[in-house]
Amino acid sequence: MKKFVFVFTFCAFNSFANEVADGRAKADAACALCHGANGIAGMPSAPNLAGQQAIYLSEQLKNYRSGKRHHEVMGVIAKSLTDAEIANLSAWYSAIKVTVEAP
Numbered sequence: 708m709k710k711f712v713f714v715f716t717f718c719a720f721n722s723f724a725n726e727v728a729d730g731r732a733k734a735d736a737a738c739a740l741c742h743g744a745n746g747i748a749g750m751p752s753a754p755n756l757a758g759q760q761a762i763y764l765s766e767q768l769k770n771y772r773s774g775k776r777h778h779e780v781m782g783v784i785a786k787s788l789t790d791a792e793i794a795n796l797s798a799w800y801s802a803i804k805v806t807v808e809a810p
Contacts, residue, residue: 730799733792737784746800758805761797768793 735744738756742748746757756764770776771785772793788796 726795726798727802729792730795730797733796734799738796741780746803756800757803759800761794761801764797764800765793768796 734742734746741750741753742756743753746755746759748755767776768785768788771778771781772788774782
């Protein structure tokens with residue numbers, strides 16, 4: 708039983724690592740201009756995506772894609788994303804660790 712659990716855990720981790728890597732590649736190509744290379748936006752009107760929950764990111768991208776959520780630029784970008792690309796992008800941005808310091 709332990710051997711099966713180890714193999715399953717390794718496969719699950721490897722799959723997540725692939726999602727993160729694929730998400731990073733997609734983000735570098737499509738998202739970094741507005742949301743920053745590591746999910747910290749350089750534009751004041753774009754939100755930071757680093758450290759956001761994957762389920763939140765996926766839901767919002769799907770809402771942009773369907774037209775349920777409206778934004779001139781995001782509507783166009785999300786329209787072409789597949790479910791797999793959305794999952795990969797969400798994995799990438801949620802995997803980024805963010806630290807916070809109180810003033």
